[in-house]
Amino acid sequence: MGLLSKKDAKLITDPLADNNPITIQVLGICSALAITAELKASIVMAVSVMAVLGIGNVVISLMRNIIPSKIRIIVQLVVVAALVIIVDQVLKAFAYELSKTLSVFVGLIITNCIIMGRFEAFALANKPWQSFLDGIGNAAGYGLILIIVGFFRELLGSGTLLGFKVLGDPIEKTGLYAIGYENNGFMLLSPMALIVVGIIIWIQRSRNKALIED
Amino acid sequence: MENRTDKNSYTIIFAVAMVLIVGSLLAFTASSLKPTITENQRIEKQQNILYAMGVNENDESSANFVSTDVAPELFEKYIQKQLVIENGKISENDEAYLIDVKKQQANEKAGQPRKLPLFIGEKDGQTFYIAPIRGKGLWDAIWAYISMDENMVVQGAFFDHAGETPGLGANIKQRFFMDDFIGEHLLNDAGNFAGIDVAKGNADPKNLDKTDNEVDAIAGATITGNGVAAMIKSDLKLYESYFKNLKNN
Numbered sequence: 001m002g003l004l005s006k007k008d009a010k011l012i013t014d015p016l017a018d019n020n021p022i023t024i025q026v027l028g029i030c031s032a033l034a035i036t037a038e039l040k041a042s043i044v045m046a047v048s049v050m051a052v053l054g055i056g057n058v059v060i061s062l063m064r065n066i067i068p069s070k071i072r073i074i075v076q077l078v079v080v081a082a083l084v085i086i087v088d089q090v091l092k093a094f095a096y097e098l099s100k101t102l103s104v105f106v107g108l109i110i111t112n113c114i115i116m117g118r119f120e121a122f123a124l125a126n127k128p129w130q131s132f133l134d135g136i137g138n139a140a141g142y143g144l145i146l147i148i149v150g151f152f153r154e155l156l157g158s159g160t161l162l163g164f165k166v167l168g169d170p171i172e173k174t175g176l177y178a179i180g181y182e183n184n185g186f187m188l189l190s191p192m193a194l195i196v197v198g199i200i201i202w203i204q205r206s207r208n209k210a211l212i213e214d
Numbered sequence: 215m216e217n218r219t220d221k222n223s224y225t226i227i228f229a230v231a232m233v234l235i236v237g238s239l240l241a242f243t244a245s246s247l248k249p250t251i252t253e254n255q256r257i258e259k260q261q262n263i264l265y266a267m268g269v270n271e272n273d274e275s276s277a278n279f280v281s282t283d284v285a286p287e288l289f290e291k292y293i294q295k296q297l298v299i300e301n302g303k304i305s306e307n308d309e310a311y312l313i314d315v316k317k318q319q320a321n322e323k324a325g326q327p328r329k330l331p332l333f334i335g336e337k338d339g340q341t342f343y344i345a346p347i348r349g350k351g352l353w354d355a356i357w358a359y360i361s362m363d364e365n366m367v368v369q370g371a372f373f374d375h376a377g378e379t380p381g382l383g384a385n386i387k388q389r390f391f392m393d394d395f396i397g398e399h400l401l402n403d404a405g406n407f408a409g410i411d412v413a414k415g416n417a418d419p420k421n422l423d424k425t426d427n428e429v430d431a432i433a434g435a436t437i438t439g440n441g442v443a444a445m446i447k448s449d450l451k452l453y454e455s456y457f458k459n460l461k462n463n
Contacts, residue, residue, distance in 0.1 A: 037381025037434070068225040069217075075232065082236045089243050093250040096258070096282075104377050104384065154381070163275075171420060188382060188434040 011133040015141035021114045022145040023201045028114040033193040042150030046143025057135035060123035076119040157187030260289040265372045266359040267335040267342040299330040315348040349445025352437040353377045371395040383438030394429040407454045409447035412439035
C-alpha cells in the first residue's frame with residue numbers, strides 16, 4: 001500500500017489520459033489557444049492553474065455543506081477570483097519579478113472553465129483530500145496538453161525551445177536554416193493551437209476506441 | 215422537507231456574509247501590502263530608466279536589470295538631472311521619474327497642460343536623454359523608456375506591457391526587438407520628426423539601415439507593433455522642440 005489508495009491514485013491519473021479536461025471534456029480551450037505559442041508560458045500557466053485548482057478545490061470542498069445551491073456558481077467564482085487576486089498581490093509585494101511574468105495569466109486563470117468545472121462537478125460533493133487530488137490531477141492533465149502544444153508551436157513556429165535556438169539562427173542562416181528550412185509563422189497563431197489539440201484528440205481516440213462517442 | 219441551504223433567507227444571509235468577508239479580506243490584503251508594492255514599482259522605474267541608458271546586466275541574449283539593492287544608488291549616480299517640461303517651460307524636479315505618464319495623457323485629453331518628464335543621464339562621457347512614453351497594445355497598455363542623444367538618435371530602449379499575448383506581442387520586451395531600436399534615427403533626412411515604424415515585410419530584416427525610420431516587426435504581433443510605432447510617434451514628438459532648442463543654444 002503506497003501513499004495513496006487505488007481510488008485516490010485514479011483521481012490523479014485519470015485526468016492525465018482517459019478523462020483529460022482538454023481533449024475529452026473540451027474545457028479550458030481558450031487559455032490553451034491563447035498562451036501556448038511559447039513553451040515557457042505553457043509551463044507557467046500549468047503550474048499556476050495547479051496551485052489555484054488544488055487550493056480552490058479544498059476551499060470549496062470545506063464549504064460544500066454550507067453553500068446555498070441557488071447561488072453556488074457565484075460562490076465558486078468569488079472563491080477563485082479572491083484566491084487569484086490575493087496570490088497576485090502577495091507576489092507583487094514579495095516576488096515582484098515573478099508577478100510581472102504571471103500578471104498576464106491572472107485573468108485567464110479566473111475565467112478558466114476547468115476550475116469552475118471541477119468545483120461544480122467534484123469539490124461540491126467530495127471530501128477535501130479527494131478534492132485536492134482531483135484538482136492536482138486535472139490541472140496536471142491540462143498542463144500536459146498545454147506543454148505538448150507549446151512544445152510543437154514554439155519549435156515549429158520560432159525554431160526555439162524555452163528561448164534557445166535549437167534549430168539554428170534563421171537570420172544568420174545556420175543549422176537547419178542553411179539547407180533552406182523556414183519557420184512556419186502560422187504555428188504562432190491561435191488557429192494552429194486548435195489544430196494541434198485536434199491532432200492530439202485524434203491520436204488519443206484512435207488508440208482507445210472506448211472514447212469514441214456514437 | 216426543504217433543505218436548510220435552499221431557503222431564501224439562508225441564501226441572502228450567506229451572500230451578504232460572503233461579500234463582507236471576502237471584501238474585507240481583499241481590502242485588508244491590498245492596503246497592508248500597498249507600501250511594499252509601491253516601493254517595488256518605484257525601484258522598477260529606476261531600473262527601467264537605467265536600462266534604457268545602458269546601465270544593465272544584460273548577458274548574451276536576455277535582458278537583465280541592475281539588481282534592486284543597487285538601483286537607487288546607481289540612479290543617483292548616473293542620472294544627472296530630471297526635468298519637467300510644461301508648456302515649453304523647463305524646470306528641474308528630483309521626483310520627475312514618479313510622474314504618471316498615464317495621468318498626464320489624461321490631463322492632455324481634458325485640455326489641461328501635460329507635464330513631460332525627461333531624464334538626463336551621463337555615462338562614460340556620453341549624455342543620454344531618456345523619455346517615458348505610453349500607448350496601447352492589443353489587449354492593454356504598453357509603455358517604454360527611450361534614451362536618445364542630442365540628435366534624437368535612439369541609444370537604448372526598454373519596452374514593457376501590461377497584458378500582451380505571451381510569445382507574440384509580449385516579445386516587445388525581448389532583446390531581439392528592443393535592441394533593434396538602438397542607433398535608429400527618429401528624425402528623417404530633412405531633420406524633421408518622423409518616428410520609427412514597426413514595419414512588416416521590410417527589406418531590411420537585419421536592420422542594418424539605421425536611417426530608414428523603421429525596424430522589423432514581430433510575426434503574429436501586428437497590432438502590438440503598430441501600438442509601439444504609434445506611441446513613439448505621438449509621445450516622442452512632444453519632445454522635438456526641446457531637442458531643437460538644445461541645438462540652437
